[in-house]
Amino acid sequence: MKSTKNQNLWLTVAAIVALAVIAWVSLRGTTQPPEDVAQNAKSADVMSPALFTDAKARAAYQVAKDIPEVLEQLPCFCGCMMNFGHKNNLFCFKDQHGSACDICQDIALDARKMHDQGMQIAQIQENIRTKYAKYQP
Numbered sequence: 001m002k003s004t005k006n007q008n009l010w011l012t013v014a015a016i017v018a019l020a021v022i023a024w025v026s027l028r029g030t031t032q033p034p035e036d037v038a039q040n041a042k043s044a045d046v047m048s049p050a051l052f053t054d055a056k057a058r059a060a061y062q063v064a065k066d067i068p069e070v071l072e073q074l075p076c077f078c079g080c081m082m083n084f085g086h087k088n089n090l091f092c093f094k095d096q097h098g099s100a101c102d103i104c105q106d107i108a109l110d111a112r113k114m115h116d117q118g119m120q121i122a123q124i125q126e127n128i129r130t131k132y133a134k135y136q137p
Contacts, residue, residue, distance in 0.1 A: 046093040057098065060105035063112045064093035070115050071108055074125060077132040078103035103135055 046068065049061035064071055071090035078101050080086040086097075089111070092104035107128055114124045 046090065047095065047098075052099050054099065056105055056109075057100075060098055060108040061093050063108040064090055064098070067112065067115055070111050070121065070124065073121050074107060074111055074128050076104055076107060077134075077136040079137040080104070082137070103132060107132060 046064040047061055049058045049065060052058045052061060068090050071093070072088045074089040076086055076089045076092055078092075080092060080097060080101070086092060089104065089107050092098035092101065093108070098104045098108070110128065110131070111124055114127060119127075
């Protein structure tokens, strides 16, 4: 009888320790990465500007590398959001689509200018919508 109680006690202690370890590991994984790590992860998802010989395309892909947090908040008006499932202008530069689309490139390059002038994202979004919504299919 005594050995059964000891076994139950050890099993209970082992279960509690296991649950504590699982909880600790789970809670540790919920911390957010630093902002620069998150930005680097986003910019790593776009194609390298060095892959393109066209100066405008190369410049637009560089914008996607430099300010992905801005482009991901801008819609694209070339039709790629409907036709290719793009979620925002940043998606245009995750593959070769952005290299052949003047609208995608122009949105990125205009966004860079406005960002460099210190405009807030809401202003940039409004200016992009005003200028490019007429091109949406």
